[in-house]
Amino acid sequence: MWPLGAHRNGQGALVVGGVDVRDAARDFGTPLFLLDEADFRARAAAFRVAYDPGRTDIYYAAKAFLCTTIARWAVEEGLGIDVASGGELAVAVAAGVPGERLLLHGNNKSRGEIRRALESGVGRIVVDAPAEVDRIAEVARDMGVRASVLVRVTVGVEAHTHEFIATAHEDQKFGLSLASGAAYDVILRIAGMDVLDFRGLHSHIGSQIFDAAGFEVAAMRLVGLMGELHAEGIEVAELNLGGGMGIAYVSDDDPLEAGAMAKAIESIVDEACARAHLPVPRLAFEPGRAIVGPSAITVYEVGTVKPVELDHGHQRVYVSVDGGMSDNIRTALYDADYTVTLASRVSTAAPMLCRVVGKHCESGDVVVRDAWLPGDLREGDLLAVAATGAYCRSMASQYNYLPRPAVVAARDGNCTVMLRRETEEDLLALDPGAAV
Ligand SMILES: *Cc1c(COP(=O)(O)O)cnc(C)c1O
Numbered sequence: 001m002w003p004l005g006a007h008r009n010g011q012g013a014l015v016v017g018g019v020d021v022r023d024a025a026r027d028f029g030t031p032l033f034l035l036d037e038a039d040f041r042a043r044a045a046a047f048r049v050a051y052d053p054g055r056t057d058i059y060y061a062a063k064a065f066l067c068t069t070i071a072r073w074a075v076e077e078g079l080g081i082d083v084a085s086g087g088e089l090a091v092a093v094a095a096g097v098p099g100e101r102l103l104l105h106g107n108n109k110s111r112g113e114i115r116r117a118l119e120s121g122v123g124r125i126v127v128d129a130p131a132e133v134d135r136i137a138e139v140a141r142d143m144g145v146r147a148s149v150l151v152r153v154t155v156g157v158e159a160h161t162h163e164f165i166a167t168a169h170e171d172q173k174f175g176l177s178l179a180s181g182a183a184y185d186v187i188l189r190i191a192g193m194d195v196l197d198f199r200g201l202h203s204h205i206g207s208q209i210f211d212a213a214g215f216e217v218a219a220m221r222l223v224g225l226m227g228e229l230h231a232e233g234i235e236v237a238e239l240n241l242g243g244g245m246g247i248a249y250v251s252d253d254d255p256l257e258a259g260a261m262a263k264a265i266e267s268i269v270d271e272a273c274a275r276a277h278l279p280v281p282r283l284a285f286e287p288g289r290a291i292v293g294p295s296a297i298t299v300y301e302v303g304t305v306k307p308v309e310l311d312h313g314h315q316r317v318y319v320s321v322d323g324g325m326s327d328n329i330r331t332a333l334y335d336a337d338y339t340v341t342l343a344s345r346v347s348t349a350a351p352m353l354c355r356v357v358g359k360h361c362e363s364g365d366v367v368v369r370d371a372w373l374p375g376d377l378r379e380g381d382l383l384a385v386a387a388t389g390a391y392c393r394s395m396a397s398q399y400n401y402l403p404r405p406a407v408v409a410a411r412d413g414n415c416t417v418m419l420r421r422e423t424e425e426d427l428l429a430l431d432p433g434a435a436v
Pocket of ligand 1: 063082206207208287290390
């Protein structure tokens, strides 16, 4: 759950990337995202190593967490970047990511976003709707370029942690249906257009996936479509199976590690292609959470500790911290579970069951629903929540006008600001009515 090499120092304080969380909290304030650079690089490299670069591309899914530093690290570790909006594209471009390493997603890309992607030399655009074929073709024609596209196929597989559900049809906004023939029709149309270069198929079946079973069903169905296209003389050069590889948020979570997942999926695709007498396509994956999720922790300062009487003489202790749903919406949104620890000291006090909550005006503003923390927890203590690198800062809001936290990289005991803390001046800067 914790970044590689995280440990307690002689004073009992949690150390991440060689940095004592108390020092980081003092220097950068709380809440704070402390991100271990070595951990991020190691996880990115693990994906690069798990899959044979001769046959597989790895794109880091920017939506998990993006800033220019992360984009540079991902590229340095041999990964491309998958972006899903003009804003994510702008950050990747600002980081100097070469266009051919970029892949553009989205179920409603604007003409402006498509144009900027093509101007940056984007490697792949993933078609998500019939109307997008014409939108991309129109922009590409206007610019006098050819666009390399994948077609996102909904294969009727929904993955969620230990289970996946295989269905015949898909009721969701993403992609083009395999079962209805919508994907097939769009590909035939693309194949007849000079300005579009049909490269292959894309599928993304979900998130927090712990084993290869869901990928297997998706891959088998896609290889079926490859066979149908092959009969029409259309070759699928690339198969992008998306992201969704899971991580451990709590000690019970047990995801398959990158190497084992890679071997399982690669052999599934190899065997399916061999059975169908099809050439094996180039593969691609788009992990986000599995790379950046465990790399960062959130450091909060404890404010109030309040026992509340429940029925039958029970008690719940509410521990309020200085952030909450504005820096981690996942508990409220998905009922996500997290691991939290007292980070600024160790305590021998008996543990108490408590609920760690934020400071927002919502009773659903929960950070960790049920946590065991030392009974002597008090104001000023620092708490650390593990595995908050993905979908926390990237989903952060300014609800209640809380300025969004900084993200600081820790490496060998040194800190570097990746995103600075927002200030109240930043918030007021958007408001033309604010007195200047
Ligand atoms: C969200 C998403 C990803 C990344 O998902 P993770 O669960 O973070 O690995 C990759 N590809 C697509 C198309 C996505 O929507």
